[in-house]
Amino acid sequence: MVIIKKSEQLMLMQKAGRITAEALLVARENVRVGISTKELDTKIRRFIEKCGATPSFLGYNGFPGSACISLNNQVIHGIPSDKVIIKDGDIVKVDVGARYRGYNGDSARTFAVGKVSDEALRLISVTEQSFYEAMKVAKAGNRVGDIGYAIESFVISNGFSVVREYVGHGVGADLHEDPSVPNYGTQGRGPRLYSGMTLAIEPMVNAGFANVKVLKDGWTVVTADGKLSAHYENSIAITDGDPILLTDAEN
Ligand code: MG
Ligand code: MG
Numbered sequence: 141m142v143i144i145k146k147s148e149q150l151m152l153m154q155k156a157g158r159i160t161a162e163a164l165l166v167a168r169e170n171v172r173v174g175i176s177t178k179e180l181d182t183k184i185r186r187f188i189e190k191c192g193a194t195p196s197f198l199g200y201n202g203f204p205g206s207a208c209i210s211l212n213n214q215v216i217h218g219i220p221s222d223k224v225i226i227k228d229g230d231i232v233k234v235d236v237g238a239r240y241r242g243y244n245g246d247s248a249r250t251f252a253v254g255k256v257s258d259e260a261l262r263l264i265s266v267t268e269q270s271f272y273e274a275m276k277v278a279k280a281g282n283r284v285g286d287i288g289y290a291i292e293s294f295v296i297s298n299g300f301s302v303v304r305e306y307v308g309h310g311v312g313a314d315l316h317e318d319p320s321v322p323n324y325g326t327q328g329r330g331p332r333l334y335s336g337m338t339l340a341i342e343p344m345v346n347a348g349f350a351n352v353k354v355l356k357d358g359w360t361v362v363t364a365d366g367k368l369s370a371h372y373e374n375s376i377a378i379t380d381g382d383p384i385l386l387t388d389a390e391n
Pocket of ligand 1: 236342
């Protein structure tokens, strides 16, 4: 069931979104050669708690971290670990949620650490840009398929592929609400977008083939061909005009 938010709920989502966005700024400040992904996770958790919020991911379906931290060929759902030390040349995906007064923000970024390849930088940039292609069509009256089409056509025209097994989603009182928002689709198809819908749009883009698999830890999703993957996510609110960026550190 798609839940349309009223203005009071949207204000709380904006607050949750801002804390989420600021937690990613904490991640950006601290992601460096030599830090473990567990240390990074702890800094993120402390920041969220200091804001009077709780990490949405901690304990979600049993997830042991406050953030998902995924390196290089890992796509999403990497488990923070004191054994995983960030190295020069890594690309690091940090996916964070903060729950504030009953509402969730959900956002992800990919950070380049030290000297990374030109292809990795282009992958990160195309992934971010594909989100903004989706923003152009994320308005009331359009459909979920318009969002997926905008993302996938942009990604493919740049020679990369989108992950199909994992998708964006509604976000609100639950971290994952209806509708599903795939990073592929057909223009004019899928659920209609209404003003007051809140969505997490999150392109996951692979440098090689789209196929992914899950590691034995039951969480970490990796590319099947071992090539790089990037992730970019924001929570947004649909309006009759331009969408509102909820996971914005500026608002
Ligand atoms: Mg996320
Ligand atoms: Mg999400």
